[in-house]
Each structure stands twice: as C-alpha cells, then as structure tokens.
Amino acid sequence: MPDSTILIDARGLKCPRPIIELAKARRQHPSGSILRILADDLAFESDVRAWCDTTGNLLVALEADGGAIAATIELR
Amino acid sequence: MNKEAGPARLAGELAALRERVARLEALQAETPSGSASGGTGSVSIVCFSGEWDRLFAAFTIANGALALGQDVHMFFTFWGATVLRKKSVWSGLHRSWLQNLMGLLLPANVSRVPLSKMHFGGLGKWMMGILMKQKGVEDLPSLMEHARDLGAKFYCCDTSLDLFG
Numbered sequence: 001m002p003d004s005t006i007l008i009d010a011r012g013l014k015c016p017r018p019i020i021e022l023a024k025a026r027r028q029h030p031s032g033s034i035l036r037i038l039a040d041d042l043a044f045e046s047d048v049r050a051w052c053d054t055t056g057n058l059l060v061a062l063e064a065d066g067g068a069i070a071a072t073i074e075l076r
Numbered sequence: 077m078n079k080e081a082g083p084a085r086l087a088g089e090l091a092a093l094r095e096r097v098a099r100l101e102a103l104q105a106e107t108p109s110g111s112a113s114g115g116t117g118s119v120s121i122v123c124f125s126g127e128w129d130r131l132f133a134a135f136t137i138a139n140g141a142l143a144l145g146q147d148v149h150m151f152f153t154f155w156g157a158t159v160l161r162k163k164s165v166w167s168g169l170h171r172s173w174l175q176n177l178m179g180l181l182l183p184a185n186v187s188r189v190p191l192s193k194m195h196f197g198g199l200g201k202w203m204m205g206i207l208m209k210q211k212g213v214e215d216l217p218s219l220m221e222h223a224r225d226l227g228a229k230f231y232c233c234d235t236s237l238d239l240f241g
Contacts, residue, residue: 014213016139020222023143027226054116054144 010039011068019047026055026075033075034060040068048073118147126155126183127192128201128216135219142226150223153233158240159186159220160232175239182240186217 006029010018018039025035037048045062048071052059058074119141121134138148152160162185171179183189194200208215214222224230 012212014211016136016143017214017222019143020139020226023145023226051143 005034005036005072008035008037010037010041010044013039013041015041015043015047017041018044019051022048022051022073026057029075031075035073035075037071037073038065038068039071044071045069116144116146118149120149120151123150123152123156123159124154125192126158126189128189129192131156131159131186131189132216132219135216135223138223138228139219139226142223142228148223148226148228149231150228151231151233152236154236157233157236158182159189160230161185161240178240186220187215189216 006025008021008025010021013021018037018041022035022037025037029035039048041047048062048069049059051057052073057076059071060074061070061072063070119138121138123131123134125131134150138150141148161179161182190198191201191204205215207213
C-alpha cells in the first residue's frame with residue numbers, strides 16, 4: 001500500500017455513515033487519490049459497490065480484514 | 077490504385093472522427109447528469125411532519141442521495157418547519173403573545189422533537205437514544221449536519237415560521 005493512501009476507519013459506524021464518509025473524502029481529495037476504507041456495517045459491501053458504480057470511482061479491491069471489510073478505491 | 081489515396085483517405089476519416097469525438101465530449105460536459113461528481117438527477121423531499129422518526133427517515137434518504145452525488149432539496153413546512161427553529165432570547169420580542177405561546181408548546185429545536193410512536197412522554201425516545209448510541213447509529217442532529225456539509229439545500233416555509241416562530 002503506498003504511503004499516500006488515504007485511510008478511513010468507519011468501523012462501528014452504521015449505514016449510511018460509511019458512505020457519507022466516502023462522499024466527504026471524495027470532495028476533499030483530488031482524482032487519482034487512493035482511498036482505503038474499513039467498515040463493519042452489514043450493508044457496506046453492497047453500498048460501496050453501488051457508490052463506486054454511481055459516482056464513477058474505481059473499486060480496486062474489496063477484501064475481508066479481521067471482522068471488517070476493506071475497500072480500496074481509486075478516485076476518478 | 078494510387079498509393080497515396082489510402083493513407084490520405086484514412087487521415088481524413090481520422091480527422092472527421094476526432095472532430096466528432098470532441099463534439100460529443102463537449103456535449104457530455106454540458107449535460108448536468110454527466111457532471112464530474114458522477115451525480116445523476118436530484119432528490120426533493122417535503123418534510124411536513126415534526127416527528128423524530130419521520131425526519132430521521134427523510135435525512136437518511138437525503139444523505140444517501142447526497143453521497144451518490146445527487147442534488148438534494150428539502151422543503152420544511154408546518155410541523156416540519158419547527159425542527160429548524162433556534163431559540164434566542166430576542167426571538168419573543170417581535171411576536172404576539174399567541175405566537176409566543178405556540179413557540180413555547182413546540183419543540184425548541186431538533187433534539188427536542190418527539191417520536192411518532194412509543195414516545196411515552198420522552199421515555200421511549202430516551203430508550204431509543206441509548207440503543208442508538210450503543211449500536212453506533214447516527215442521531216438526528218448529526219444526520220442534519222452531514223446533509224448540510226454535503227451540500228443539501230434547505231428551504232423553510234415562511235408562513236409556517238410565522239405561525240410557530
């Protein structure tokens with residue numbers, strides 16, 4: 001993982017908060033930034049896919065990380 | 077067959093195609109639904125009710141749409157308008173006693189609004205608050221805050237404000 005990766009820890013936060021955090025990060029960081037978000041909300045996996053599809057950002061990886069799900073996203 | 081004709085024709089076609097792509101790109105850039113944020117369309121919500129659970133649903137939908145890059149407009153009217161109230165010591169001065177009484181009987185701000193069911197004089201809402209905190213669910217004031225941060229437009233009905241202060 002490159003040093004410039006933006007980390008968001010959304011563990012313990014319930015829907016729709018993880019997606020709100022993504023949207024806020026999207027506004028703060030330029031295109032090309034790599035974002036890694038950790039969340040354990042049950043809806044997160046489908047939410048993050050839908051978010052990337054709708055907003056045109058690239059879902060690079062989606063994997064289990066401990067009890068949470070880690071999504072790596074390239075902002076477009 | 078002329079050796080130059082093939083490449084020249086191809087170059088001509090390529091130039092025409094390039095021009096066409098540029099035109100389409102310009103057209104796409106002008107279309108609001110294809111904006112850089114990826115947003116598609118907009119959502120408008122009318123908040124008529126002043127109850128905590130109903131407003132919670134409205135703000136959850138608003139935040140979801142905002143997160144997906146959509147424009148959100150929320151219109152607060154009648155009981156819904158009371159959640160935008162902010163009490164100040166001066167607010168009573170320019171109103172009639174009836175308006176002041178009305179203001180006194182209504183929730184002072186968003187954290188004071190009741191549940192539509194199982195409120196039980198505040199006991200139900202207190203229990204709900206504890207459960208939400210335990211489960212890490214966002215409360216109503218912070219959902220409002222997020223919606224505002226993400227650029228939701230709030231509109232308040234002036235007539236309702238006149239009635240409720």
